[in-house]
Amino acid sequence: MKKITVSLMAAAMMTSALAMAAPAWAADNVGKTLSVVAGQAPKQIRGSIRGEGLADYIVHARAGQTLDVSMTSSNGANYFNLLPPGSDEALANGSMLGNKWSGALPADGDYRVRVYLMRSAARRNEAARFTLTLSLHDGARPDAALRHDAKVAGTPYHATGRVPCSVGPDPKGSAQCSFGVIRKGSGRAEVHLASPGQELQGDGIVLEFDGSRVSSASAKQRVFGRHHGDEWEINVNDFYFFNLPDALINGG
Incomplete structure (x- = not known):
């Protein structure tokens, strides 16, 4: 009987600890x-x-x-x-x-x-x-009804905002970078990206998404893309790193 009592007490204590840890x-x-x-x-x-x-x-x-x-x-x-x-x-x-x-x-x-x-x-x-x-x-x-499909006022973009990013040896996703996206339908989109702390400019990073592929029109930008879960992990010139959700490209 003593062993049963101790076991019940231990179980009660464990349940209480788990509740506190939730x-x-x-x-x-x-x-x-x-x-x-x-x-x-x-x-x-x-x-x-x-x-x-x-x-x-x-x-x-x-x-x-x-x-x-x-x-x-x-x-x-x-x-x-x-x-x-x-x-x-x-x-x-x-x-x-x-x-x-x-x-x-x-x-x-x-x-x-x-x-x-x-x-x-x-x-x-x-x-x-x-x-x-x-x-x-x-x-x-x-x-x-149309507001979420319209372009952001004064821009060519269907949406703007910020995404996790980093540069050089900084921890991946430790900063936030401005983006603008022009959606073309069927998984196709043109995404403009700025460096951390910078605003979007015409000579920034421009990525072209086409279904399962991502590339850049600029010969100076070597792009490596990996689709993982519900987002793209992008590496540009082994120096710029971005995390782009699928919803950014496809709309939501």
């Missing part, structure tokens, strides 16, 4: 339902994630309403996806849209805003502190 974001995977009311002030949520953790926020809305989603973060590899009711296929992908989206909703139901880190940052167990802002409006705004 990551703080685990509860968020279930999804936190938010009260976002059409026509009222935007709802603002502050949170944090680390590594492969996810934070899900659920908004109930009706077909035809317009949802505005925006997010700022301490980590440039931190994005959101908007998932429609009953689906894991993103209606909007923050990594392609500069973490801002506004659009008319196609169906009644619960929309899930999923906050995550890009795979390269997650593998390094990076952390991010984010602020998510949501607002809901009755009726579609005139430009809402």
Whole structure:
């Protein structure tokens, strides 16, 4: 009887230890339902994630309403996806849209805003502190349905933003680099990239994606690309290194 008592006590202690060790974001995977009311002030949520953790926020809305989603973060590899009711296929992908989206909703139901880190940052167990802002409006705004397909104002790009990058011997993905993408459909795209801390310029790095191939039109740029998971790992001249998500190239 004494041995059984000791074993039960040990099991209880182990269960307690495992519960304490569980990551703080685990509860968020279930999804936190938010009260976002059409026509009222935007709802603002502050949170944090680390590594492969996810934070899900659920908004109930009706077909035809317009949802505005925006997010700022301490980590440039931190994005959101908007998932429609009953689906894991993103209606909007923050990594392609500069973490801002506004659009008319196609169906009644619960929309899930999923906050995550890009795979390269997650593998390094990076952390991010984010602020998510949501607002809901009755009726579609005139430009809402097309906004995510339009070009960024004043540019030739369909999307701009920043991606993990590095130069020389610096740790891979330790910096953030500006990008602009011109999508051509069917897995084809032209991606312009700047060095860390620099803005996009015409004489920067220009990559051409065509399905499973990546190249550069410049003879001065030797490009090596490796597709891994849901992103491209790019090496230019053994000096510039970039991580580009598939969604950047294909749209979302």
